[in-house]
Amino acid sequence: MSDIELKDKKRKYDDNGESLKKKSKKDKKEKKDKKEKKEKKDKKEKKEKKDKKEKKEKKEKKEEPTITPVSAPTVTKKINEVVKITQEEVDKFLKDNEVTIENAEKLNIKPIINFDCLKNFNIDSKILKSLSKFNKPSPIQASAWPYLLNGNDIVGVAETGSGKTLGFGVPAIQHIVESGSKNLQVLVVSPTRELATQIFDNLKELTDSIGLHCVCVYGGVPKDQQRKDVLKSQLVVATPGRLVDLINEGSISLKNVDYLVLDEADRMLEKGFEEDIKLIIKSVKDHDRQTLMFTATWPKEVRELANGFMNSPIKVSIGNRDELTANKRIKQIVEVIDPYDKEKRLIQLLNQYQNKNDRILIFALYKKEASRIERTLKYKGFEVVALHGDLTQIQRQQALESFKKGECNILLATDVAARGLDIPDVKVVINLTFPLTIEDYVHRIGRTGRAGKTGIAHTLFTEHEKHLAGSLMNVLRGADQEVPEELMKFGSHTKKKEHSAYGAFFKNVDMSKKAKKITFD
Numbered sequence: 001m002s003d004i005e006l007k008d009k010k011r012k013y014d015d016n017g018e019s020l021k022k023k024s025k026k027d028k029k030e031k032k033d034k035k036e037k038k039e040k041k042d043k044k045e046k047k048e049k050k051d052k053k054e055k056k057e058k059k060e061k062k063e064e065p066t067i068t069p070v071s072a073p074t075v076t077k078k079i080n081e082v083v084k085i086t087q088e089e090v091d092k093f094l095k096d097n098e099v100t101i102e103n104a105e106k107l108n109i110k111p112i113i114n115f116d117c118l119k120n121f122n123i124d125s126k127i128l129k130s131l132s133k134f135n136k137p138s139p140i141q142a143s144a145w146p147y148l149l150n151g152n153d154i155v156g157v158a159e160t161g162s163g164k165t166l167g168f169g170v171p172a173i174q175h176i177v178e179s180g181s182k183n184l185q186v187l188v189v190s191p192t193r194e195l196a197t198q199i200f201d202n203l204k205e206l207t208d209s210i211g212l213h214c215v216c217v218y219g220g221v222p223k224d225q226q227r228k229d230v231l232k233s234q235l236v237v238a239t240p241g242r243l244v245d246l247i248n249e250g251s252i253s254l255k256n257v258d259y260l261v262l263d264e265a266d267r268m269l270e271k272g273f274e275e276d277i278k279l280i281i282k283s284v285k286d287h288d289r290q291t292l293m294f295t296a297t298w299p300k301e302v303r304e305l306a307n308g309f310m311n312s313p314i315k316v317s318i319g320n321r322d323e324l325t326a327n328k329r330i331k332q333i334v335e336v337i338d339p340y341d342k343e344k345r346l347i348q349l350l351n352q353y354q355n356k357n358d359r360i361l362i363f364a365l366y367k368k369e370a371s372r373i374e375r376t377l378k379y380k381g382f383e384v385v386a387l388h389g390d391l392t393q394i395q396r397q398q399a400l401e402s403f404k405k406g407e408c409n410i411l412l413a414t415d416v417a418a419r420g421l422d423i424p425d426v427k428v429v430i431n432l433t434f435p436l437t438i439e440d441y442v443h444r445i446g447r448t449g450r451a452g453k454t455g456i457a458h459t460l461f462t463e464h465e466k467h468l469a470g471s472l473m474n475v476l477r478g479a480d481q482e483v484p485e486e487l488m489k490f491g492s493h494t495k496k497k498e499h500s501a502y503g504a505f506f507k508n509v510d511m512s513k514k515a516k517k518i519t520f521d
Contacts, residue, residue: 089113093113098319101315103314111142111143111145113137113142124174126209127173130205138162147314149174154168154315154316155265155292155294155310157295157316158317165202167294173206181256183234184252184253184256185258185259188236189260191240191267191273193396196218214233216236217243218242219241226246247283254284255284257283257284281309326446326475327449332459332479335458337462343376345460350430353458359427360410361411370413383409387412400423415435429456431460434461473487
């Protein structure tokens with residue numbers, strides 16, 4: 001070590017006379033303070049960021065439509081005093097029609113099993129006259145009417161073609177008549193344009209007969225006329241999308257609506273419609289409101305959600321509707337086939353089933369598939385009309401009217417025609433491609449065998465749909481139908497339905513985890 005280095009090592013003070021030891025401590029302290037200051041700053045920024053996030057979440061939560069439970073009906077009529085039938089008749093009706101009525105209040109109201117009973121409720125004579133073309137109320141009407149006229153909320157579950165529209169329509173129009181108001185009071189929400197227009201046609205007969213106004217609101221057509229008609233209407237039938245548009249632009253006010261109907265309620269409460277339905281319900285009266293839900297199937301997934309919108313609802317079921325069941329008057333034929341042979345087999349089935357006056361409804365799964373099959377059938381000489389989402393609203397209406405009137409006896413459709421549509425005299429339903437869910441299968445085949453008639457549902461099943469084989473076998477057995485051996489080879493395992501929109505294919509993934517970055521050498 002040199003003399004200079006030794007001298008520097010022994011130095012205790014710097015050139016300014018400051019102690020090197022003190023200077024070292026000072027530097028350490030400054031360094032520590034700087035570090036603490038930085039940590040404090042980071043902590044503050046982190047807190048501000050957290051507060052900002054919480055504020056944003058709170059704001060979003062506040063803006064989200066909330067459903068206020070409605071108060072219980074304030075008026076209770078002495079129903080059993082005016083329904084003059086014996087308990088023996090009541091028991092026989094409930095047993096013969098497999099009617100189950102669940103209600104928390106144990107009201108034990110008698111059903112209205114004939115129109116003479118209905119007269120005792122002071123129903124408008126013009127409404128009764130419109131009903132005179134029917135022999136007697138259908139089971140869902142007979143069971144639901146007394147509760148609806150009593151002011152109760154109802155969940156009505158019955159097979160398609162069972163008269164659900166008049167089940168909610170007659171009490172709805174009587175409600176308007178009794179109120180004497182010219183405001184919009186009744187709102188019926190339906191998932192598809194075709195079903196909405198069908199409901200409208202049925203209810204318009206009643207409203208016209210007593211001088212009330214009714215309007216149908218749906219997308220695919222200009223809004224101007226709908227805006228004008230809404231202003232003078234006491235009853236609106238609507239699809240969710242167009243109705244939300246009119247609410248948001250201020251063209252329709254639902255503040256006086258105190259009679260709300262969700263038709264095909266299981267579909268309306270699925271993820272695709274849920275937010276729209278919440279907004280609609282938030283827009284109607286939040287007290288003294290009567291809420292009705294009518295459907296052919298009532299899966300567990302939507303029951304809890306429905307209870308949040310209703311006040312102690314009475315559940316009226318015709319048949320065992322908790323388990324997914326098909327109409328027993330429909331003969332179900334399931335044929336396991338190679339996917340490439342489907343079109344050839346379809347031609348054979350059309351030649352087999354086509355009679356002069358019988359209508360045949362063919363279901364495809366996708367719009368492109370429907371367009372391709374339509375071209376093929378026309379090339380083969382069949383007269384066919386199509387109904388799917390790629391067509392304009394006018395084209396869809398024309399196709400449906402042509403089929404209903406019997407001008408063309410073959411309709412090729414996607415699932416837009418699966419729910420609720422009342423097409424008279426559909427003798428045969430052919431499932432060219434199996435639907436994505438077993439619920440849609442039940443709705444599809446329900447287009448035949450309506451209003452007490454019989455029908456045939458012929459389904460072409462391939463290995464692509466084998467994950468639904470177990471569910472299909474359950475439906476077949478539940479309706480006392482034959483289960484083919486070829487179907488059994490796929491096994492009876494039924495995939496759990498994990499998601500209302502994506503069915504059995506939904507995978508529950510933790511979205512908080514970041515994807516791993518993979519690098520290649």
